[in-house]
Amino acid sequence: MEQVPTSILSAERCHLGEGPTYDAATDTAWWFDILEGRLFEAHLGNGQIRSHLLGRMASALGRIDAKRQLIAAEDGLYIRSVANGSMTLYRPLESDNRFTRSNDARVHPSGTFWIGTMGRKAEAGAGAIYALYRGEISQLFPRISIPNAICFSPDGALGYFADTATNVLYRVVLDPATGLPCGTPEKLLQHRGVGGLDGAVVDADGRIWNARWGAGCVDVYSPQGQHLRCLRVPARQASCPAFVGSDLSRLLVTSAWQDMDEAARDIDPEHGRTFLMEVAAHGRPEPDVKLASR
Template identity: 75%
Template sequence: MEEVPISVLSAEHCHLGEGPTYDVTTDTAWWFDIREGRLFEAKLGGGGIRTHALGRMASALGRIDADRQLIVADDGLYIRRLADGAMTLFQPLEADNPGNRSNDARVHQSGTFWIGTMGRKAEPGAGAIYALHRGKISTLFTRISIPNSICFSPDGAIGYFADTPRNVLYAVPLNPATGLPRGEPEVLLRHTGIGGLDGSVVDADGLIWNACWGASRIDIYSPLGERLRSLRVPARQASCPAFVGSDLSRLLVTSAWQGMDDAARAADPQAGCTFLLEASARGRAEPDVKLA
């Protein structure tokens, strides 16, 4: 496992840190504590970190424009105004199923937003993956237990997702213009050994950077599913990466203390912290989500 320079961006111990993203236009990183209903905002060039109480579980966001974000929450999609944090329901999502919540999500280059849901107690097969395409929600894949690793190839022609309990990463052919499937998912890799496939992001070379939950590392895979490198993370439950910085060469990694008892938390004192890895990556900026 490789060691790269690491700093702690936030020493706040997130119960379940997730959903990091980066707005290159404002040099601002965003991430969530799903369990505690919090959204974190960090100006990487200075200015500190702000914490926003959302009043509900939320797990991911997409930038709409300079003034608005689309928040993926446990009962629907909300438009959030950056100026005052006001949130307005845009569309419900599984609002009739209070046993579920949102999880991993990411915006395709076309502006289509892929969104995963799961049971609040990770009940087998309770979740699904949806697509918000031009303002309409459609179901892509069902009977997902814990959707993770939603990300896309640089040309937009391949989508990836994982079901963490199965420890399988799938690849599915997409229409690059819409971000919607044009074929069935196929197994790209089966993870074996310690840990499980959690959040992922794809760099400019098509390499898949995956947070290996339970293994204190980021694994980097080729588009063929070959593991090329592993980078150490100073928390056992790394949950999701995002490329950050003006040149997108650094890696922000969230983590969690979820499921740990007192002894486990004492043995993992940085569990739930948010880290910056000097990864020398060739990252890509996240696209804006399109609502219409």
């Protein structure tokens, strides 16, 4: 396992840290504590970090414009005002199913937003992956237990996603103009061994950076599924990465203490914290979400 320079961005312990993203226009990183209904905001230039209570479980966001964000929450997609934090329901999503919530999500280069849902107790096959395209939500892939690793190739021609319950990472051909599938997902790799495939992001060279839950690391794969690197994360339950910083050369990694008893937390002293890693790679700016009116 490779050790790279790593610092703690936020010492606040997240019950289930997830969904990091970066707004290059404001040099601001955002991430969630899903189970506690919190959204974190970190201005990297001055180190200021704020926590916002959302009043519901939420897991990911996409930037709409300088004033608005689209939040994936337990019962739908909400437009959030950056200025005052107010949230307005934009589209319901599985709002009639009290047993599910949102999980992993990411914006395709075209502006289409992919969102995963899952059972609140990770029930088998209870989740799915959806796409918000031109203001309408459609289901892409049903019967997924724990949707994770949603990310896209730099040209938008490939999509990736995983089911952590089976530890399979899939690849699917997409229409780059719409972010919608052109074919059936194919198995890219099957992880075997310690830990599970969790959140992922693709760098500027098309490599897939995947947080491995339960193993305290981030793995790097080629677009063909070849394992290239394994970087140590100081918390065992690493959950999701995002490239941040003015040159997108640092990796923000969230973590969690979900399902860890006191003894497990004692032997994992950095559990739930959020880290910055110097990884000798560069990411890509996150695209804005496109709504129906745009």
